[in-house]
Amino acid sequence: MEYLINKKVKDIEISGIRKFSNMVAGKEGMLALTIGQPDFPTPAHIKEAAKKAIDEDFTTYTHNAGDLALRQAACDFVAKKYSLNYQPATEVIVTTGASEAIDIAFRTILEEGVEVILPGPVYPGYEPIIRLCGATPIYVDIKENDFRFTAELIEPYITDKTRCIVLPYPSNPTGVSLNKKELMAIADLLKDKDIFVLADEIYSELLFDATHVSIGSFLREKTIVINGLSKSHSMTGWRIGFLFAPEIICQQILKVHQYNVTCASSISQQAALQALTVGIDDSLPMKEEYKKRRDYLYSRLTDIGLEVVNPDGAFYFFIKIPVSGITSFDFCLDLVEKANLAVVPGSAFSPLGEGYFRISFAYSFDTLKEACDRLGTYLNTIK
Incomplete structure (x- = not known):
């Protein structure tokens, strides 16, 4: 019966992040810096609220868009934090994680034959949904621009087929964000064009040295803002996201x-x-800890001699492989076999990620120190 399965589904693959992580799982002595999952527990008062909800039988369907009190709180949160103004009754949806928010946004605005412009390298969760919608992802190479996805890079790729531009910032896998000036330039570029913006701002609360700015605050009429609690409140398994539009x-x-x-x-x-x-x-306390880890890792990685862009936020370094003639997958596999250290091949983040690897620093200082020691020793053996 396999021949009857939707060809678009058969043509997409499991995320390269998960594929590599699953491949090394359970290997004895393995140190893995692969998954972008906060290593902090969900705050105790949040867990207590869930227990109370169970005890009080809050176990029925809510409004499709989510409980109104939560929608109000979500609108209040983004208004206070990012100067975004949305109406709780009609302009926010509580979703099953930010992933579902991305899915339903694309399935609403995309159709056969249209194009979506994305930065490359980029989180691998966008392209499969775009292709399932019959649309075409158009990647813009941001590697030579310190991973900054700017209006100057976007403009040459806009055609009459362009339906949406994806702005993920701070970015997975690079940790690089966009500032107000850069966002206003993108808004100016798009103000007279019938093009949606999907602003994936799931890491907005984890910006280290600046305050997050949402493009939705000055390009409201065509922007869909995605956010959620997985990264900010260490609630990955709770699966709560928000879509504002x-x-x-x-x-x-x-x-x-x-x-x-x-x-x-x-x-x-x-x-x-x-x-x-x-x-x-x-x-806030989680962000401060991530910042300390960021600063430590930047120092260690540059001391090793690696070429890195210091991330503005999130908890990732996207690092150029210091040797030629090897794919990112083979480099990472060799690192696993010779150093018992697992990172993610850059090719998992679109073809434009080839030649790089990603390290997550959502791990303890002891783990990061040992990882740097192993990485340094390995690099000395292959040079």
Whole structure:
């Protein structure tokens, strides 16, 4: 029966991040810096709110768009943090993680034959959905621009087929963000064009040396903002994301969301309400710890002699492989076999990631120190 399966599904692959992580899982003595998952527990008061919700039988369907109190809290949160103004009744959807938000946004705005412009290298979760919609991903090489996805790089790729531009910042895998000047230039480029912006801002609370700016604050009418609690509140398994958009867009996306999941988990929604109110600043101590790790790793990696761009946020370094004549996959596999150290091949982040590898620093200082020791020893043996 396999021949009857949708060809578009058969043509996509499992994420290279997960593929490589699964491949090395369980290997004795392995040190893995592969998964972008916070190593902090979900704050205790958030877990208590979930327990209370269970005890009080908050176990039924909510409104398709999410519990109204949570939608209000989500709107209040982004208004306070990023000067974004959305109406809780009509302009926000509580989703099953940011991944579902991306999926339903693309399935609403894309169709056969249109194009989506993305930076490359980039998180691998966009392209498969774009292709399932019959659209074509168009990658813009940002490697020679310190991984900054700017208006100057975007403009030559805009055609009459362009339907959407994806702005993921701070970025996975590079950790690089965009500042207000850069975002305003993109907004100016697009202001007279019928092109959507999908702003994936899931790492917005983990920006180290500046305040996050959302392009939705000055290109509101055509921007879909994606956010969530996985990274900011260490709630990956709770699966709560948020999609913000003008009512005319949001209410169309809501149809797709309704037939996709009905609503996000009611218990997780109550935990999320606690996170966005009582825990509005829960990310701050985590961010400070990530910043210390960032600074430590930058020092160690540059001392080893690696070429790196210091990340603005998130918890990743995207590092140029210091030897030629080897693919990123083979380099990472050799690192596994000879140093018992697992990182992610750059090729997992589009073809433009080839020649690089990603390290996640969502791990303890002891783990990062040992990883740098192993990496340094390995590099000395292959040079």
